[in-house]
Amino acid sequence: MSPFAGSVLMKTINNKIGGKLYLVPTPIGNLEDITHRAVRILGEVDFVLAEDTRTSNKLLKHLEISKPSYSYHVFNEHHTVEKLVSQLLAGSRVALISDAGTPGISDPGFLLVRASIEARIEVDCLPGPTALIPALVNSGFPCDRFVFEGFLPHKKGRQTRLKELLSEPRTMIFYESPHRLLKTLIQMSELFGKEREASVSRELSKIHEETIRGSFENLVEYFTVNPPKGEIVLVVKGEIKRKKNQDS
Numbered sequence: 001m002s003p004f005a006g007s008v009l010m011k012t013i014n015n016k017i018g019g020k021l022y023l024v025p026t027p028i029g030n031l032e033d034i035t036h037r038a039v040r041i042l043g044e045v046d047f048v049l050a051e052d053t054r055t056s057n058k059l060l061k062h063l064e065i066s067k068p069s070y071s072y073h074v075f076n077e078h079h080t081v082e083k084l085v086s087q088l089l090a091g092s093r094v095a096l097i098s099d100a101g102t103p104g105i106s107d108p109g110f111l112l113v114r115a116s117i118e119a120r121i122e123v124d125c126l127p128g129p130t131a132l133i134p135a136l137v138n139s140g141f142p143c144d145r146f147v148f149e150g151f152l153p154h155k156k157g158r159q160t161r162l163k164e165l166l167s168e169p170r171t172m173i174f175y176e177s178p179h180r181l182l183k184t185l186i187q188m189s190e191l192f193g194k195e196r197e198a199s200v201s202r203e204l205s206k207i208h209e210e211t212i213r214g215s216f217e218n219l220v221e222y223f224t225v226n227p228p229k230g231e232i233v234l235v236v237k238g239e240i241k242r243k244k245n246q247d248s
């Protein structure tokens, strides 16, 4: 590493200015999953930025925290980032939460994190609930290496994204809506092969939580008879490379 790159790195580590941005994960279903630290930080910050203030107000009320909360969602994040960075630079301590899970994971957060880092504001994402990790571990597929694909595009670019994953050897994780699951399973079955194994985790941490595992063929059959409901994570086993002499 050049001495110049080193000095930039030192600056990044040492010269934090202003207040602090916390990304606070919130439960994906079961309210018991909030961490002690998340509760403390939500109680300490100057204000909370929330994807939906009605949802966050319910959570804050449940935690007996009285705190001003303001909207921060996909429709206003672009034009509010600058103002928020100014408030952080002026010393505000701010918590960003989403409706459920970890902010920034298929939810708003990335823009504000990037802008804060560029402005040398300290950023701290607390560990906590997110849907992808329990779904991955519940699948029983290798979880030493995995790829998170989030939501697939609905139309444009969908086939391209799927084709890019054709020979992906790592376990793949997708977020999916219940009314699109069957279509996705059929599409993946055609592309990856009906024998490829997958796992569907539904309503994680909630009363009707379940994980259904099987080949795409089994899963298509199952969800045709039992239309899926609730929130869903689809996990697909990676491609197992055959040895050359097995191919012949």
Ligand code: SAM
Binding pocket: 028, 029, 098, 100, 101, 102, 103, 104, 105, 106, 107, 129, 130, 131, 132, 174, 175, 176, 177, 201, 202, 203, 204, 205, 206, 231, 232, 233
């Ligand atoms: N930020 C969240 C996280 O950290 O997981 C994800 C937010 S994204 C807008 C919502 C999607 O996450 C849902 O459509 C579903 O795919 C997944 N999800 C969230 N909660 C879930 C749950 N309890 N069970 C299964 N999937 C869930």
